[in-house]
Amino acid sequence: MGEGWVDVDGIRRAVGVSDAKPLARWLRDDLAATQVKVGCGEGACGACTVLLDGVPVPSCLVPLARARGRQVSTIRAVLESERGGRVAEAFAARSALQCGFCTPGFVVTVTYLLGRGLPLTPGELLAELSGHLCRCTGYQQILLAAADALGDLAGGPDGAG
Amino acid sequence: MRSVTWPGALMALAERVDGRPKLEGRALYAADAVPRPHLFAGVVPAPAAPAAVTVDPVPARRMPGVVVVLTPSDLAARHRDARWCASPHGGPKETCMLAAHARYAGEPVAAVVAKSRAELRAALAAVGVRATAGPQPAPSVLTEVAYGAELDEFETALAACERIYAHRYEIGPSPFGFIEPVAIGAAWDGTGVCQIWSCAQSPALALPEVARIIGVPAGQVRWHPTYVGGGFGGKDQISYEPLAAVLSSACGGRPVLLELSRAETTGCWPKRNPATIDLRTGVDRTGRILAREVILTIDAGADHGHSPDVADNGAALSAALYPAPVTRTVGRTVSSAVLPSGGFRGYGGTEALYGVEASLDEIALDLGIDPVDIRLRNALSAGGTDVARQTAVPSFGIAECLRRGAETFGWSAARSRPGDGGRLRRGVGVAALIDTSSPAQGPGRPDHATVACRLDAGRFVIEVAAAEIGTGSHTVFAVLADRVLGRYGLPIEVEQADPRTFPGDSGTYGSRSCYVLGNAVTSAATALRQMIEAQLALSSAGEAGGTADRPVRNLDTLGLLRAEGTCSASDAGLVAGAQFAEVLVDTWTGAVTVERVCSVHDVGSLIDRERAMGQVFGGVTQGIGLALTETLFTGPGGVPGSKGFLDHLVPTALDAASVTAVFVEDEAGGPARGLGEAPVMAVAPAIANAIADAVGVRLRALPMTSERVLDAIEAMDTQQPAGGLAEPCPAPASPRSLSPG
Numbered sequence: 024m025g026e027g028w029v030d031v032d033g034i035r036r037a038v039g040v041s042d043a044k045p046l047a048r049w050l051r052d053d054l055a056a057t058q059v060k061v062g063c064g065e066g067a068c069g070a071c072t073v074l075l076d077g078v079p080v081p082s083c084l085v086p087l088a089r090a091r092g093r094q095v096s097t098i099r100a101v102l103e104s105e106r107g108g109r110v111a112e113a114f115a116a117r118s119a120l121q122c123g124f125c126t127p128g129f130v131v132t133v134t135y136l137l138g139r140g141l142p143l144t145p146g147e148l149l150a151e152l153s154g155h156l157c158r159c160t161g162y163q164q165i166l167l168a169a170a171d172a173l174g175d176l177a178g179g180p181d182g183a184g
Numbered sequence: 185m186r187s188v189t190w191p192g193a194l195m196a197l198a199e200r201v202d203g204r205p206k207l208e209g210r211a212l213y214a215a216d217a218v219p220r221p222h223l224f225a226g227v228v229p230a231p232a233a234p235a236a237v238t239v240d241p242v243p244a245r246r247m248p249g250v251v252v253v254l255t256p257s258d259l260a261a262r263h264r265d266a267r268w269c270a271s272p273h274g275g276p277k278e279t280c281m282l283a284a285h286a287r288y289a290g291e292p293v294a295a296v297v298a299k300s301r302a303e304l305r306a307a308l309a310a311v312g313v314r315a316t317a318g319p320q321p322a323p324s325v326l327t328e329v330a331y332g333a334e335l336d337e338f339e340t341a342l343a344a345c346e347r348i349y350a351h352r353y354e355i356g357p358s359p360f361g362f363i364e365p366v367a368i369g370a371a372w373d374g375t376g377v378c379q380i381w382s383c384a385q386s387p388a389l390a391l392p393e394v395a396r397i398i399g400v401p402a403g404q405v406r407w408h409p410t411y412v413g414g415g416f417g418g419k420d421q422i423s424y425e426p427l428a429a430v431l432s433s434a435c436g437g438r439p440v441l442l443e444l445s446r447a448e449t450t451g452c453w454p455k456r457n458p459a460t461i462d463l464r465t466g467v468d469r470t471g472r473i474l475a476r477e478v479i480l481t482i483d484a485g486a487d488h489g490h491s492p493d494v495a496d497n498g499a500a501l502s503a504a505l506y507p508a509p510v511t512r513t514v515g516r517t518v519s520s521a522v523l524p525s526g527g528f529r530g531y532g533g534t535e536a537l538y539g540v541e542a543s544l545d546e547i548a549l550d551l552g553i554d555p556v557d558i559r560l561r562n563a564l565s566a567g568g569t570d571v572a573r574q575t576a577v578p579s580f581g582i583a584e585c586l587r588r589g590a591e592t593f594g595w596s597a598a599r600s601r602p603g604d605g606g607r608l609r610r611g612v613g614v615a616a617l618i619d620t621s622s623p624a625q626g627p628g629r630p631d632h633a634t635v636a637c638r639l640d641a642g643r644f645v646i647e648v649a650a651a652e653i654g655t656g657s658h659t660v661f662a663v664l665a666d667r668v669l670g671r672y673g674l675p676i677e678v679e680q681a682d683p684r685t686f687p688g689d690s691g692t693y694g695s696r697s698c699y700v701l702g703n704a705v706t707s708a709a710t711a712l713r714q715m716i717e718a719q720l721a722l723s724s725a726g727e728a729g730g731t732a733d734r735p736v737r738n739l740d741t742l743g744l745l746r747a748e749g750t751c752s753a754s755d756a757g758l759v760a761g762a763q764f765a766e767v768l769v770d771t772w773t774g775a776v777t778v779e780r781v782c783s784v785h786d787v788g789s790l791i792d793r794e795r796a797m798g799q800v801f802g803g804v805t806q807g808i809g810l811a812l813t814e815t816l817f818t819g820p821g822g823v824p825g826s827k828g829f830l831d832h833l834v835p836t837a838l839d840a841a842s843v844t845a846v847f848v849e850d851e852a853g854g855p856a857r858g859l860g861e862a863p864v865m866a867v868a869p870a871i872a873n874a875i876a877d878a879v880g881v882r883l884r885a886l887p888m889t890s891e892r893v894l895d896a897i898e899a900m901d902t903q904q905p906a907g908g909l910a911e912p913c914p915a916p917a918s919p920r921s922l923s924p925g
Binding site for chain 1 (some may be wrong): 199200202203204205206207208209210211212213215216220300301302361362363364365411412413414415416445446447653654655656794795797798800801802803804805806827828829830834835836837838840842843
């Protein structure tokens with residue numbers, strides 16, 4: 024089995040090229056990256072979302088080998104960015120969390136949306152976040168926090184939605 | 185658990201004390217806190233039940249990476265024979281570590297420990313299990329409690345009523361749906377101390393029971409406090425802690441993490457309570473209730489667990505809400521050879537109120553009375569008596585909740601808006617609710633809590649044994665302590681203490697945090713302030729000029745001070761509320777969209793608006809799931825068949841309604857009451873009533889899926905009832921047949 028690497032939050036980690044282990048399990052079990060929460064392991068809840076080369080993915084569905092040679096950013100790296108910090112501030116200010124298990128995943132995705140820079144109608148924002156399940160908050164404060172963080176990007180009219 | 189800092193009096197109250205650790209992924213849940221490297225454990229579920237199970241561990245033992253495979257016969261006799269206790273928090277009674285005779289499909293019959301997750305999964309699949317299910321036993325009544333009038337008194341009163349209604353409502357089984365999967369860790373250290381990491385909601389209640397089962401003194405169990413990733417009553421009992429401890433012991437004490445997959449968490453873990461609610465109600469023409477009977481029947485599954493208490497609480501709450509001259513309620517549990525039921529948020533109240541509030545709506549429509557008015561006419565009011573517990577009710581703002589809600593929601597205008605008869609039909613519904621703030625059952629059965637506050641190195645630390653399960657309870661404690669100690673300008677931290685520090689405290693459940701623990705925090709903070717003031721008086725007496733106006737500097741010299749505070753609640757702290765919902769029903773597909781909800785709660789005194797709103801938004805959204813989509817999928821004979829969140833449809837951001845939270849406070853300045861469970865209650869009947877308003881059909885079973893709504897609409901169109909679950913409304917002219925359904 025050949026060797027490769029995955030960049031996790033700025034550190035290169037060696038991996039086997041054909042390792043089919045889910046990225047989320049590798050992060051948690053092998054690297055003790057417990058900031059990545061796994062709620063379902065079947066791509067349905069979004070809690071384990073990380074950025075893979077800057078794009079949010081449910082890390083429970085990504086075979087480790089597919090991340091080879093790529094950059095994985097967990098909530099830890101995301102929060103070191105200015106945008107991530109802005110999103111976290113908005114979530115804290117809006118009290119947009121309760122049990123907190125789904126929270127890092129939401130912050131990763133909203134930070135991605137902020138960096139992407141495309142304007143979002145309220146309906147589009149709902150759709151973007153609908154891949155993240157939250158059982159506690161009812162989403163209302165999360166949506167407010169996301170809108171706060173996105174600022175002008177979230178100010179668009181809700182056309183069809 | 186790391187204690188967390190709240191910035192203290194000089195800062196705004198905007199942030200939760202646990203906000204930053206959770207946002208940053210630093211908050212440790214059970215599976216995060218188990219020391220790495222650890223071994224991986226899993227359980228083999230019984231494939232059928234009731235059945236004697238034969239387990240062949242040999243193939244699994246030969247698999248790579250396997251450390252231990254345990255069957256019931258591998259357990260030491262004392263572990264094999266140990267049974268969980270009768271306390272609901274002690275887990276479903278008669279539960280054992282590994283079952284040789286499975287009482288329900290999904291019950292653990294073998295356990296495996298392996299070096300890696302992949303090796304564990306392969307080994308679990310290799311364990312040979314044979315079970316031939318015997319016949320399903322006929323449901324039998326396990327427990328029954330009754331409140332209010334005797335049956336014959338009720339029958340006489342009912343027969344004398346001008347109008348009589350009988351209704352039956354049903355609630356199907358459903359998973360709890362907390363996002364953190366079930367995870368239990370265990371390890372033994374060199375001194376014979378068993379260490380536990382668990383997602384359980386009530387560590388202080390669970391610890392002694394775990395110690396008893398594994399056979400060590402409670403002092404030799406160290407329960408590491410961790411965050412809980414959502415509970416909603418579903419983690420309110422011990423579960424695999426004893427098994428994890430035994431597995432770790434079999435592996436030389438190495439840390440073992442027993443983690444259920446999402447499908448196992450959904451299909452093999454206690455479910456929400458399926459229920460049947462039978463009601464008979466006698467009224468006069470003005471809608472005054474003269475005689476009422478509510479029979480709540482909870483399907484406990486194969487095991488008692490919380491169900492007897494759930495049925496009891498549901499019966500007690502439904503008795504108290506409408507104290508008719510003759511009121512009789514019954515809470516009953518029946519057994520069946522399927523997955524045990526837990527105690528879902530609302531603890532029987534959620535289930536009972538679905539029937540009570542939907543039935544009352546049917547009666548109001550039949551009599552031509554506004555649904556708000558019929559509730560105002562019949563509901564319990566302050567100064568009344570709790571029919572169930574026979575205690576005086578000093579405060580109960582149901583009328584204020586209904587009036588404020590109707591005003592905020594725009595009830596009258598929304599109700600009188602004419603429909604256009606098109607594909608999309610709009611409707612509104614209301615339902616009232618009642619809940620408790622504490623499991624206290626009167627002076628003889630109080631609910632007790634002890635906490636401590638300490639001044640420690642320039643900060644205040646609140647020590648509580650109760651877990652922060654997400655409700656914001658620890659933030660509420662910081663706010664309450666700040667009211668007493670904020671004058672000193674020091675940071676306030678909340679620390680989840682070792683449960684042995686406060687053995688009397690039962691944990692986080694039953695909406696008790698504000699009412700019981702909150703008052704204990706105020707008491708501890710007050711005692712600490714008195715200690716501080718006494719010390720300051722002494723030191724300023726000794727110092728020329730004194731420093732009473734500069735207390736912050738003074739506290740630096742005080743050293744460690746610690747005060748405990750207690751609260752013993754003797755009454756249940758009844759809370760009132762009302763839910764108003766507006767739905768849009770697609771008559772072509774049966775799809776129901778909940779457009780907006782106005783959720784009104786009499787909280788006594790509002791401590792922390794932001795966190796209170798969070799409870800309301802979240803509870804209402806759970807109520808929408810309960811009402812419309814959530815179901816536990818099983819195969820024949822109750823064999824676990826769910827694929828987790830792929831078929832347990834919890835509301836997403838797209839399903840959440842626009843929720844307005846309204847809080848009613850006690851003008852007399854009464855204590856803060858509970859808000860943990862109330863927001864989920866009466867959401868389902870408000871939606872059911874709104875659907876009836878929109879399309880003129882009455883659904884009598886939850887969840888009200890698109891399929892059921894469409895069936896009901898089509899059945900109305902052809903004037904044929906659909907499977908007993910729905911019928912055209914308003915109800916036929918009374919008196920109706922007294923046979924339910």
